[in-house]
Amino acid sequence: xxxxxxxxxxxxxxxxxxxxxxxxxxxxxxxxxxxxxxxxxxxxxxxxxxxxxxxxxxxxxxxxxxxxxxxxxxxxxxxxxxxxxxxxxxxxxxxxxxxxxxxxxxxxxxxxxxxxxxxxxxxxxxxxxxxxxxxxxxxxxxxxxxxxxxxxxxxxxxxxxxxxxxxxxxxxxxxxxxxxxxxxxxxxxxxxxxxxxxxxxxxxxxxxxxxxxxxxxxxxxxxxxxxxxxxxxxxxxxxxxxxxxxxxxxxxxxxxxxxxxxxxxxxxxxxxxxxxxxxxxxxxxxxxxxxxxxxxxxxxxxxxxxxxxxxxxxxxxxxxxxxxxxxxxxxxxxxxxxxxxxxxxxxxxxxxxxxxxxxxxxxxxxxxxxxxxxxxxxxxxxx
Amino acid sequence: xxxxxxxxxxxxxxxxxxxxxxxxxxxxxxxxxxxxxxxxxxxxxxxxxxxxxxxxxxxxxxxxxxxxxxxxxxxxxxxxxxxxxxxxxxxxxxxxxxxxxxxxxxxxxxxxxxxxxxxxxxxxxxxxxxxxxxxxxxxxxxxxxxxxxxxxxxxxxxxxxxxxxxxxxxxxxxxxxxxxxxxxxxxxxxxxxxxxxxxxxxxxxxxxxxxxxxxxxxxxxxxxxxxxxxxxxxxxxxxxxxxxxxxxxxxxxxxxxxxxxxxxxxxxxxxxxxxxxxxxxxxxxxxxxxxxxxxxxxxxxxxxxxxxxxxxxxxxxxxxxxxxxxxxxxxxxxxxxxxxxxxxxxxxxxxxxxxxxxxxx
Numbered sequence: 082x083x084x085x086x087x088x089x090x091x092x093x094x095x096x097x098x099x100x101x102x103x104x105x106x107x108x109x110x111x112x113x114x115x116x117x118x119x120x121x122x123x124x125x126x127x128x129x130x131x132x133x134x135x136x137x138x139x140x141x142x143x144x145x146x147x148x149x150x151x152x153x154x155x156x157x158x159x160x161x162x163x164x165x166x167x168x169x170x171x172x173x174x175x176x177x178x179x180x181x182x183x184x185x186x187x188x189x190x191x192x193x194x195x196x197x198x199x200x201x202x203x204x205x206x207x208x209x210x211x212x213x214x215x216x217x218x219x220x221x222x223x224x225x226x227x228x229x230x231x232x233x234x235x236x237x238x239x240x241x242x243x244x245x246x247x248x249x250x251x252x253x254x255x256x257x258x259x260x261x262x263x264x265x266x267x268x269x270x271x272x273x274x275x276x277x278x279x280x281x282x283x284x285x286x287x288x289x290x291x292x293x294x295x296x297x298x299x300x301x302x303x304x305x306x307x308x309x310x311x312x313x314x315x316x317x318x319x320x321x322x323x324x325x326x327x328x329x330x331x332x333x334x335x336x337x338x339x340x341x342x343x344x345x346x347x348x349x350x351x352x353x354x355x356x357x358x359x360x361x362x363x364x365x366x367x368x369x370x371x372x373x374x375x376x377x378x379x380x381x382x383x384x385x386x387x388x389x390x391x392x393x394x395x396x397x398x399x400x401x402x403x404x405x406x407x408x409x410x411x412x413x414x415x416x417x418x419x420x421x422x423x424x425x426x427x428x429x430x431x432x433x434x435x436x437x438x439x440x441x442x443x444x445x446x447x448x449x450x451x452x453x454x455x456x457x458x459x460x461x462x463x464x
Numbered sequence: 465x466x467x468x469x470x471x472x473x474x475x476x477x478x479x480x481x482x483x484x485x486x487x488x489x490x491x492x493x494x495x496x497x498x499x500x501x502x503x504x505x506x507x508x509x510x511x512x513x514x515x516x517x518x519x520x521x522x523x524x525x526x527x528x529x530x531x532x533x534x535x536x537x538x539x540x541x542x543x544x545x546x547x548x549x550x551x552x553x554x555x556x557x558x559x560x561x562x563x564x565x566x567x568x569x570x571x572x573x574x575x576x577x578x579x580x581x582x583x584x585x586x587x588x589x590x591x592x593x594x595x596x597x598x599x600x601x602x603x604x605x606x607x608x609x610x611x612x613x614x615x616x617x618x619x620x621x622x623x624x625x626x627x628x629x630x631x632x633x634x635x636x637x638x639x640x641x642x643x644x645x646x647x648x649x650x651x652x653x654x655x656x657x658x659x660x661x662x663x664x665x666x667x668x669x670x671x672x673x674x675x676x677x678x679x680x681x682x683x684x685x686x687x688x689x690x691x692x693x694x695x696x697x698x699x700x701x702x703x704x705x706x707x708x709x710x711x712x713x714x715x716x717x718x719x720x721x722x723x724x725x726x727x728x729x730x731x732x733x734x735x736x737x738x739x740x741x742x743x744x745x746x747x748x749x750x751x752x753x754x755x756x757x758x759x760x761x762x763x764x765x766x767x768x769x770x771x772x773x774x775x776x777x778x779x780x781x782x783x784x785x786x787x788x789x790x791x792x793x794x795x796x797x798x799x800x801x802x803x804x805x806x807x808x809x810x811x812x813x814x815x816x817x818x819x820x821x822x823x824x825x
Contacts, residue, residue: 124783125736161776166736167728168512172773175504192732195651199729217651217730257628258612260732263647267630285628287609288735 112413115156117142117401118182119394120173120197121189123162126288129342130390131189134211135160136383137391138186140375141398151405154412158398163188167196174200183412183419184208184405186397189390191215191260198224205417207424209400211393215260219445223424226447227393227400227439229362231261234337235268237451238310238360243276247333247358248308250281252301254294254321256313257285265312265337281306291317298325301332308333315343322353333358338451342388344459351459360451362436363392364461372435389436396434403430479674482759483667490663497659505773513769514662515724518669520749520761522716525673527747528756529682530709531689532589535743536600537717539607540577542738544718545725546611548573549650552726553643554618556654566656570665570722577718581711589706592692596710604743611733616643649732650725657726665723666762669716673758676712685709752793764793 119138121131142158150156159180161173170193177185185201185208188194194213201208202221209225210218216230229237242248253269256262266283273280281304284297298321301309309325309332311318318340325331336343336359344351345365365376365386375395379387387395401423407430408422432439437449454461472480493510496502523537548569559565580603588599615626617633619640626633630646644650676682684705687695696702725731735741753764771789775782796802 124780162780164736166734167730167732168737171508171728172505173776175508176773176776179503179505192649192730192734195730196728199655215648217648220652258609258647258734260647263612263630270629271631283629285613287612289605289609 113154115151115154115183115405115410115412116181117156117158117184117186117398118174118177118180119158119160120163120170120177120185120187120193121160122165123160125164125166127165127190130212131160131162131165133388133391134187134189134394137375137379137387137394138211138398140378140382141395145398145402151402152409152411158186163190163193165190165193167193169193170197171200178204182206183414183416184401184423186211186394186401188213191218194218205420207401207404207420209397211397212390215264222443222445223420225400225427225441225445227397227436228389228447229338229449229451230446231264232268233446234360234451235265235270235312236272238265238312238335238337239269239272239276241360241453242308242310242335243273243278246277247335248306249278250304250306251278251308251310252282252284252304252306252332253280253310254284254286254297254301254313255311256287256291256317258287258289259313261339262313269310269312278308286317292320294321294324295328297321298328298330302328302330306332308335311336311340314339315341315346319343319346319349319353322357323350326353335359338362338389344456344461345386345388351456354456355458357456358453358464359456360453361389361461362449362451363389364452364454365392366460367435369435375435392434392436396432396436396439399434400427400430400432400439403432475674475678478759479670482670482762485759486663486667486670486762490659493659505776509770509773510659511657511662511723511727513766514659514666515720515727516746516749516769517762517765518662518666518720518723519717519746520753520765521666521669521673521758522713522720523746524750524753524756524758524761525676525716526710526713527750528754529673529677529689530685530706530713532706532710533594533597534600534710534713535597535740535747536602536604537714537746538738538740538742539600539604540581540714540717541721541724541742542604542607542611542733543580544573544577544721545731545738546644546650546721546733547576548718548722549653549725549731550616550643552653552656553650562654562656563661565654566661566722566726569726570719573722573725574715574718577721578711578715581714582707584714585707585710589710590703601740601743604738604740608733608735608739611644611649612647614644615646617641617645618643647732649730651730653725653729653731655726655729657723662723665719669719670758672712672716676709681705681708748790752790752797754797 119135121134122128123131138158142156146155161177163170163173170188174197185206187210188197189212191213194210195217198218198221202223208223211227214228214231218224219226253266255266282301284300311334334357338361340359341361343354376387404423404426407426410419410422427441428443439447439449441447453464455464497507519537519541526532526534551569551572552565556565584603588596613628615630615633617624617635617640619636624633624635684700687700688702688705749765749768750761753760772782772786775785
């Protein structure tokens with residue numbers, strides 16, 4: 082019992098110490114560098130997206146610094162982990178605020194982003210998310226997206242299939258426990274009603290059952306679907322492709338930007354992905370100079386081919402740079418001052434990035450053209 | 465005054481120490497926040513600490529006092545969170561005071577969590593063995609999956625429900641608002657929770673479990689834990705007391721959930737926040753804090769929840785340190801050698817006494 086008493090004293094001690102520790106690291110912002118924070122899942126099941134974003138953002142920051150910085154000031158970039166959890170994301174955000182963050186690039190995934198967007202709105206901080214694609218993310222004025230919103234992707238996919246008459250009978254397999262996937266599925270289904278094809282089967286799975294798709298595929302096959310729409314990330318998609326091949330089912334597979342990355346997956350036979358069509362703003366083997374330079378640098382540093390998340394983050398940093406240069410921001414301005422300057426200018430700037438030419442509307446949605454690509458001989462080819 | 469304390473029942477004294485510890489910690493934090501010394505990170509951690517402490521107390525009642533393993537307390541938290549948040553979304557415009565709104569949400573969330581605890585308890589608590597662990601584990605997963613395909617919307621015509629397909633909801637698109645939007649969960653929840661509410665809720669939960677455990681009912685519950693056959697032979701209604709303890713345990717977890725859902729503006733059901741990951745995390749708090757020791761649960765929660773956040777400076781290595789510290793704590797708490805060493809060290813201290821075991825603190 083005495084021991085427990087000691088422990089309760091220790092607890093008070095820990096809390097006090099922690100506060101002191103927190104405050105010493107808190108107010109150390111120097112006034113000659115911009116501080117950009119990044120939040121995303123660096124550990125856990127979604128870590129691949131967060132890591133890609135942070136790596137690419139670091140490349141962009143280093144490039145800008147080497148070229149003289151923003152308005153002559155250097156930039157510092159710091160990434161914090163949120164493990165794809167809203168609560169942890171708030172902790173990460175608070176910890177970055179203690180560090181002196183002035184602008185936020187993040188968060189990478191949707192659910193944490195909704196929670197953080199609420200906090201940035203309170204603080205008046207400018208926030209641009211590379212990849213959180215839900216419309217819930219941009220309800221506040223201060224938040225902008227580099228990626229397409231989910232409804233846009235669903236609608237664009239349905240229109241694309243309808244207009245190019247790729248199929249007449251469509252099956253959908255989606256992840257019902259994932260915001261991104263169920264968001265795209267819902268709008269795809271809605272738009273499909275206006276198009277010249279019929280949805281014959283809609284099958285869902287969850288994160289916990291993302292290892293076996295034989296039931297869903299068999300249902301699609303027996304319904305006679307000649308196209309399977311996969312608004313999902315590439316890890317489950319790779320299993321679907323493999324299992325479809327095993328049962329001898331060969332429809333057209335149509336994916337969205339989450340499918341990007343499938344060719345660089347470990348232990349995946351890329352011949353299975355032959356003929357897969359996907360809508361993506363970024364192709365790592367595009368032949369323009371900027372993309373090639375970025376991909377080469379990324380490969381040199383991290384030993385892998387960047388995916389679309391990385392590309393969006395890279396463009397996000399350049400969008401921040403463009404907006405800051407247009408408004409003549411300096412590092413001694415407060416979070417609110419920078420926010421007040423940048424937010425109105427975002428709708429007027431135009432960034433020519435590696436995911437295409439981007440402009441933003443007042444809602445915070447980006448406008449850029451999705452490219453449909455088809456996988457041929459293990460590489461993306463324009464469809 | 466001194467007499468008053470020495471004559472006091474040992475358990476009462478113990479409880480007072482716990483309450484005093486919480487109030488002192490609360491006062492210190494309020495002063496630090498008020499003077500602006502506390503960092504943003506610490507301020508953000510206060511409410512989650514209260515949330516998990518409350519849920520850990522609830523789970524401790526089930527695991528430590530009742531002696532039944534539950535692996536689904538995050539599921540009860542989830543029910544409390546979603547029903548509470550839903551109530552707030554529906555009634556927020558009609559209720560003038562935030563505190564009143566929170567109280568209504570609290571009652572609703574706690575009630576539904578208790579209801580589900582009760583329903584699960586009816587078949588399972590009649591059985592001997594580890595069935596409760598299996599059923600609650602499944603329950604936690606089922607709840608998450610159901611909420612992820614549940615769509616509820618509201619427009620001037622009233623409420624609309626849809627299952628698994630948001631396009632089938634039949635809601636007026638312009639004026640309708642989503643209350644629960646499948647995997648997106650509930651968004652735009654007014655943040656009412658604050659540290660003061662959290663601490664009050666924590667003290668109320670503690671008050672309830674302490675009084676339960678000290679009562680005749682509590683002794684019956686512990687008798688069932690210690691020897692079911694002996695308890696049955698003296699006429700204790702096993703199922704009744706098990707149901708009682710388990711339902712209260714679920715209700716407390718639900719109350720924690722309500723506090724959780726009013727802290728962030730968004731609420732989704734994922735395995736990270738309401739699945740078995742979280743259930744096991746809370747079980748870790750309980751086990752490391754000492755089964756049956758409510759104060760221990762709170763202390764363990766505070767330390768283990770803050771640790772990974774305060775280690776942020778170590779970036780990814782913090783996961784490694786966290787695991788090492790967990791193992792260290794486990795050894796320190798439970799290894800026989802460590803217990804002997806602890807007692808030796810404590811008896812050397814001037815006010816030291818031999819450590820006591822098996823007490824409810």
